[in-house]
Structure formats: C-alpha cells, structure tokens
Amino acid sequence: MPVTDEAIEKIKTMIVSGELGPGDRLPKEADLAERLGLSRSSLREAVKALSLIRVLDVRQGDGTYVTSLAPDLLLDALGFVVDFHRDDTVLDFLEVRRILEPAATAMAALAMPEAEIVALGGVLAELGEEPTVEALVANDLDFHRRIAAGSGNPVLCSLIESLSGPTARARIWRGLTQEGAVRRTREQHQAIYEAIASRQPEVARSWATVHIAGVEEWLRTMLGSAEGALTSAEVNGSGKRSAQDRP
Amino acid sequence: MPVTDEAIEKIKTMIVSGELGPGDRLPKEADLAERLGLSRSSLREAVKALSLIRVLDVRQGDGTYVTSLAPDLLLDALGFVVDFHRDDTVLDFLEVRRILEPAATAMAALAMPEAEIVALGGVLAELGEEPTVEALVANDLDFHRRIAAGSGNPVLCSLIESLSGPTARARIWRGLTQEGAVRRTREQHQAIYEAIASRQPEVARSWATVHIAGVEEWLRTMLGSAEGALTSAEVNGSGKRSAQDRP
C-alpha cells in the first residue's frame, strides 16, 4: 500500500479511535509527517483527500483541524460524488428519492415544529405568479430542504439533499418548465404543506410520493423519446463549499 | 480558491462535460499539470483526492484513468465516510435503513430472478446450528446485500450497503449480549426469504420493517441504559478497497 494511503488510514484510525476528536487540531505538517514516517508532500496528499470529504479542515496560516464530523457535513461530500453520474442513472437516484422523501415528509408531519411549518408555508407564499426559472428552482430546493430537515433526522436530511443534487434538479426543472407543469407542481407543494400543517403523515406521504413519481414518470418518457436531449453539465461550477464549521 | 481545489474542479468538469469518459486515460501528470497551470505536486493532491472517492484510478507505471463511474463504485466511497460517525448517530443511520431496506425488500420480491432467490435461500441454509459471531455477522451482511441487489436498483443497493457499515458492530454486540437474538434473527430472515420467494412484496416489506425495527428498538434502549458501553472503533482496519474496475 502506498505511504499516502497508509497515512490516510492512520489519520482515520486516530480519529475513529478517539485520539483525535471533533475540533481537535492536528500536529503541524512537519511533525505529523515525521510521526507517520513519510514526507510532507505525501502527507499533504493524504490531508487533501480527507479534506475533500470534509473530515479535515485546513486553514492556511492556522493549522489543520478535525471537523465536527456531523452527518450533514460528511454526507455533504456525497453531493460531489452524485454530480458525476450521467443521465442513464438519474432514474435510479430518483427512485431512491421516491423512497426517502415520502418517508421524510411523513416524519415531518409528525415532528416538525409549528414555527417551522409556518416558515414552510411562507416559502410557498413568497413565490410570485410568474417566477423565473432560477427562482423556481431555488424555491423548490428550499421547500424540500425544509421538509427533510423537519423529519428530525439529520442523516436522512443530508442524504435527500445530496441525492437531489443541484445539477439533476436544475436539468429536470428546465424541462418541466417548458412543459408548463409549473402549476401542477405548485398545487402538489401546497397539498404537501397542508398535509404537514394538519399533522396527517399518511396524506403527506402520499402527496410526496405522487409529487416525485410525477417527475419520475415525466423523466422516464423524456429519456425514452428525446434521447440525448438532456445533456449533462448544463449547470456546473456551483462549487458549494460553504458550511465549514469552526468551533 | 487554492490551485489544488481549482484543479479538482477542472478535472471534474472535464469528466462531467464528457471530455473525459469512463475508462479514459488522463494525460501524464507532468503534461496535465502544465495544462492546468500548476505544479506536479499540487496536481497530485487533486488526483489523490479524486482517487479516494473512486473517480480516478491511478496505476503506477501505467497511467491515471477515469473509473467506470458506476453508482456502486462512487457510493462505495460513502462507506469510508460513514465509518467516521460516532455511536450517537447510529440510530439516525438505522432509521434511514428502516426506510430503505423494506422498500428494497419489497422491490426484490417483485424483481429478483428465480436463480437469485434460490441462492438467497442457500445463504440461510449454509449457516450451521451453532455459528460463531463472526460467521453470523458475515451471513447477515450477505443476506441483506443480496436482497438489496435484488431490488434491481444499483444506487439503492450501494446506499444500503454503505449505511450498513456502522450498524454492523452494533449487531456484533447484540449477538454477544442478547439472549435469543440469534434465533429471532434467523426466523425473521427465513420469513423475509419466504415472502420474497412467494412474490409477496407487502409481506416482505413488513417483515423487513419488523426485522430492522427490532434492532433499532434494542439499540435505543441499550444506548439509553448503558451509556458509553458501545465504544467506537471496535471493528476497524477493514480497508475494503477492492472492486476497482479496469476496462
């Protein structure tokens, strides 16, 4: 095994074993390199890799730290991975969403705090009559994100968010708007919201299923008929590397 | 943005845009470094990071290649991330499994080929009367893995497999402590198998839910009473880095 991979494993072990806890600072590069028995260059490769998946947080001029290791932070790296998938696997991802989102929606109907439900309604209301595509996508993302968060399970929330990556959603929406299905989507959003607000988990679950199944079905026929009409990489360079937490 | 991160984005773009397809070979480090406008060292950090999440496959003496980008390969990296989570989030993961596995089981009851069902029964049969804990866990993992694969959705399958990691050690502990857990688990496995074999998706779904909810409930009470009894890093060094595919 290359020394770099070995270093990755050792650092991982240091964290999992509890020797390094969330927020702890690692020894400086030179010291850690000596301790692990490799050069700084190789160590930096290991650190970079662990940094990509949000396990380590390097701050120039300061030091290298272990992140909070919160589920949302680590699962966030999943979004990076999802971006790589081509259109022929989008349906598989959507199918998983059709499993997860209804479940999350039902959970939200039971667990979501009143204040959050009010805010959820506000999201629907703040969308005008003739929204731009960008506003529509942002609004849709916000709506589903709040519901996922309302499930009370951070793992489930992050998973859903990662799977409905901005790329895929933007692509889908682009097509949906052209089909003029905006109205139906808004009606379904409204129905989901009302089911949650009235604390009816099964109704909420069903509407969520209907909602996603609709997108799924549309995409299925779309991929079947207009082969190649949907190209990848229409929306890139998002570079959403934000919510690093620094204790 | 650091040049290394920039390089990661550029390589990602090259892949997502189709300039580099699965199996394609990247220019050699020196050339690619020059093309992207950075040093070989920095480029190597980027490559190492992309290699960790299975996007690139570096082969010494040969070259660097884009992997197949298959969902199972990329989601496999999720397992690495999941390993970092502490026990206080295990319940969240288990809850997600309680959503995904029943759905996968129901799908398997409809889609699993006869030959695979026979093999599934074989897995149950090959476990002796007095299995070791290790054999039990391995058998359990195999059983659930086959069902997940039987769903016909590779994304769902990989996701379940990745999420099963942290709960594995919990199951080990359970097998060691709880009386009758082994017998009950085997009965439930048998019931799940029979439901699949007789093509009854709803029965299969219910048994799977019961099965996982049982583990969940046990773990919940266990974490409540014996706080801190479950230490992390009981099972480490797995380092399952195997199924690299080289076209």
Added chain:
DNA sequence: TCGTGACGAAAGGTCGGATGTCCTGTGAGG
C-alpha cells in the same frame, strides 16, 4: 513458428527544501 525472458522507456511514488501567503498574538504608540 511460438513461447519466453531480459531490457528499457514511460509513468507514477516519494522525498526534501525553498519561497510565498495568510492568520494571529503581541507590544509599541496614541
């Protein structure tokens, strides 16, 4: 003709040091 083994080019693996850039604590000065 075919198999085999040695050779060498090519590519990644590792290393250590030099220099640039950024953050932070600290102490002089107002």
Added chain:
DNA sequence: CCTCACAGGACATCCGACCTTTCGTCACGA
C-alpha cells in the same frame, strides 16, 4: 484603553531529483 504594525507560525506552492512499477519490445531458444 484602543489601534495598528510587526514578527512568528503554519499552510500553499513549486521545483527537481531519484526510486519503483508496469508494459511493450525484441532477441533468443525450443
């Protein structure tokens, strides 16, 4: 007491050299 410039520490980047592995080539022998 507050402000700001300075010095130290730590990461960022680059460079160039050398090692290791892989694979294609080619000559040799069966």
